[in-house]
Amino acid sequence: MKQIIDAAELNRLIDRLAADIASRNKKEKNIALVGIKRRGVPLAERLAARLVKKRAGEIPVGAIDITLYRDDLQLVAETPIVRGTEIAFDINGRTILLVDDVIYTGRTTRAALASLLDFGRPKAIRLAVLIDRGRRELPIQPDFTGKTIETRRDDLVDICLEEEDGKDGVFLTLRK
C-alpha cells in the first residue's frame, strides 16, 4: 500500500473541486449536495463549507445510502448493512450535486441516481468525485473530477478522510 496523495494535496484537490463547481454554477440559486455513503458524505460537507464562502445562501447537504439499490445484492456473499438515507430537503426543481470519493465502474452512481429519482424530480443532477480511477462499466461520467489516476482492475484505491478514518490521504494497493 502506498500513499499517492497526502493530506495537503487532498485539501488542495477539494479546494479546486469547490472552485470548479462554484464557477460553473454561478447562476444556480437552488443547489444542494448529496453525498453517497460513506465517504461521499464528509466530502460533500467539506465542499459545501467551501461553496458557502464563495457564494451567498445556504447549501443543504444530504446523505444517500445506495445499498438497497445495488445491482449485485443477490451476488454478494454477505447481506450488506443499510446505513440509511438522510435527505431533509425537497429535491424537486433543485440542482443536485451528487458527491462521492471515487468513481470506478459507475455502478454506485447508477444506484444513487435510481435512489435519488425516487425522492422526486430534480432540475438536474451533476456528479462530483474526488478521484476518477477509470475502468467504467456503465456510460456514466463525472461533471467535476478532483484527479484522474490510472489503475488496474485488481488495484484498491482507498480514500481516507479525517471524519471517517482519522486522517486524510489517498492510498493505492496493487494486487498481484
Add this chain to the structure above:
Amino acid sequence: MPRARTKPKRKPRKAAKPGGGRAKRAPARRRSKPEPYVPRLANLLGISQLAPADITAILDQAETFIEVLKRPIPVVPALRGKTVVNLFFEASTRTSTSFALAASRLSAQCVNFSIGSSSVKKGETLLDTARTIEAMRVDGVIIRHSMPGAAHFLSRRIKSFVVNAGDGCHEHPTQALLDAFTLRRRLGTLKDKRVLLVGDIAHSRVARSNILCFSKLGARVAVCGPPTLIPPHIEELGCEVFYRLDRVLYEVDVVNMLRVQTERISSSLFPSVREYRALYGLTAERLSELNTSVVILHPGPVNWGVEMDFEVAELPQALILNQVTNGVAVRMAVLYLLAGGQVGDTDTAETK
C-alpha cells in the same frame, strides 16, 4: 439466473443447530471505523436462537426502513425478483398483511396461501404443502401454524428460508422484535427498564417471545395474571411473577397487555370477563394509579372493555398503532437480512 443458492446454502444449514443457526462472521475488512455487526441468519424461528447482538442488528436495520416508509415512493428495489409465501394455517390479518406489505416495499413478491381454499382441506400434510410450495421455487416461507415447532419442522425440510409468524403457544418472534423496536424508539433503550406483561401468559406465544426478547436487551421483565394463566416455572425465563396487578402496576416503565383469548374463557380458567376486567384490566380507573410516562403496548386485536378500556388506548403513551406501523419496518428488516445476501464466494469488493 439459475438458482445457484440452493447448493451452498445446504451446507451451513446442516452444521448449524436446528433453528436460527448463525454462520460465522465474515473476515474483518480493511476499513478504519469498525464495521457494524452483520447477523447471518438462515431462518427466523424464535427469539431463543438469537443473540442480543442479532436482535440489536435487526432493530438497527429496521430503523433505516422507517425512513424508507416515509419517502414519497416508499419502495426500494432491494429484493427484486424474490418471492415469499405467506403460509397461514391460522387466522390472521395484521401479521399476514404486515408481511405482505413488507415484502412489496422491498420489491419482493408475496403470495398468500389461503387455507380455506387449499388442499389442506383435502387432507394434505404440512410437509406436502411445504414441498409443493417449494417446488414452485420460492425464496422464503412465512408460516403461522397452531402446532408449536411447525416452523422448525419446515426449516429442516425445505431449502427456502423460514420465518415463524407464530407457532401455537411457542413463539412469535417478529411481534417481539417490533415491540422491542417500538419501545426502543420511545425509551431510547430497554436496558434496566421494567416491563410488565399482563394477561394470559400460559397460552401466549407473544408473552414467551417478548419475555425472551426484552430480557436479552437488558430489561427487567415481570409477568402478571390469574394463577391459572401463569404457567409453572415461567420464572426460569428470567422474569418475576405477580398475581395482583395493583401491587406492581405503579412501579413499571412499560405495561404490555396481552389479548384475553376469548376462546378459552369457557374453559373455566377464570370465572368471568367482569372479574378479569376488575382484577387485571387496564381500566380508566386504574389509569389514575399510572404515572404518565408509563408506556402501554398491546399486540392487538384488543378486546375493548376486557383487558383494556378504549380511553386507555387514546392516551399518548399507548403505542398500539405505532406497533402496527413499526411492524412493517421490522419485517422488512427481517426479510432483507434473510433474503438480501447470498451464500457464495463473490466478494463485496470495490464496485464504485
